[in-house]
Amino acid sequence: MAAELPSNLMLKRIGPKIQLPIMMLLWGLVSTCQSQVNSYSGLLACRFFIGLFEGGLFPGLVLYLSGFYRPQELQIRVGLFFCAAALSSAFSGLLATAIQLMEGLRGMHGWQWIFLLEGVFTIVFALFSLWILPNTPLDVKILSQSEREYCQQRLELDAKGSESTKIIRKDIFGALPDLCLWILVLTLFCSGVSLFGLAYFTPSIVAGFGYSANKTQLYTVPPFAIAFVATVIGALIADKYRARGAVAFVATSLSVAGFAVFYTSKTVAVRYVSLNMLITGVYTTAPCLITWLSNNAAAHTRRATAVALGFMATNLGGIVSTWIYPKSAAPQYRFAAKFNLALNCFMLLGIAANIVLLRRRNVAKVERREEILAGMEDLDAHEQYELLGDRHPDFKYTL
Secondary structure, three states: OOOHHHHHHHHHHHOHHHHHHHHHHHHHHHHHHHOOOOOHHHHHHHHHHHHHHHHOHHHHHHHHHOOOOOHHHOHHHHHHHHHHHHHHHHHHHHHHHHHHOOOOHHHOOHHHHHHHHHHHHHHHHHHHHHHHOOOOHHHOOOOOHHHHHHHHHHHHHHHOOOOOOOOOHHHHHHOOOOHHHHHHHHHHHHHHHHHHHHHHHHHHHHHOOOOOHHHHHHHHHHHHHHHHHHHHHHHHHHHHHOOHHHHHHHHHHHHHHHHHHHHHOOOHHHHHHHHHHHHHHHHHHHHHHHHHHHHOOOOHHHHHHHHHHHHHHHHHHHHHHOOOOOHHHOOOOHHHHHHHHHHHHHHHHHHHHHHHHHHHHHHHHHHOHHHHOOOOOOOOHHHHHHHHHHHOOOOOOOO
């Protein structure tokens, strides 16, 4: 968590082509070394450095994508990352089970092979990314010069020109008093509790239905596969209509219904159906909220700060989620269901409040345009945008 804000602020200065692959490379190296750990202190050291190098990756990727796509095109790309997380949750257990069969090979335990193979794959992919990843649309090798320039010009339509790479301290602190930012940060905390809790404990929940280990792994796959499809559909709708809040509200309503049914149900069939509902709702909501945060923060430093705070809140929710599924609560997990139900109800309130506030801000910008631009008449549109960011009257907040 502590690495996310500094990492995002440095991304454009260092360059994503260097920073993102190097973070992956270091993360993969530590994971590989973790396969040879033989003490508790060594394990703690490895986990510390994995968190340090991994922490800035996801917020950095969202910030990176915002430099390639216009606001109304971003959620499908962010959604695909969350889909990848959903699918990894679905299949990681199956993969781990397969790798465990290597127990004893070359004198290593199965768990050692898991860390070793996943670390080596990460290293290989990081080295490939160093070669293929562009810093900006102008650096994409597979496009012609005219295509690169067209991509850059599209982005400048929203930013009134190219955004500065400087880290502007006043923009870091200037983002903090924004009420809409904190509404989404709190909403993302609630989302993180549900998101990480389901990613970590869905196999335990399914095992509580009385299935064997192999059937548990198989029955864990469908909810995340359905979530994959729903996330893509939700992202396409949200991008087309620029309706992040509406899609997030509908998806969260589905998860509220799912947690409510899970809490009250007694039969395995009904509980499994409700598990599909709540996982679909939770995973569809998350990219809506993150993209919403990115869309409504400008210029670059304010966006980097907002995205990092959103991920910090999500990860904090993930920490909380590890405490609400104790083994003693299995197989019903009634407290977790009740706790998540309450948080998702709060999310509905936060999403609705944010829509109302942003709509009022858009109206106020039209009515107070001259007042907002007072004293800036001698500056061109790009200079005004760099000073005001998302407060500029021509910047329309995404609802």
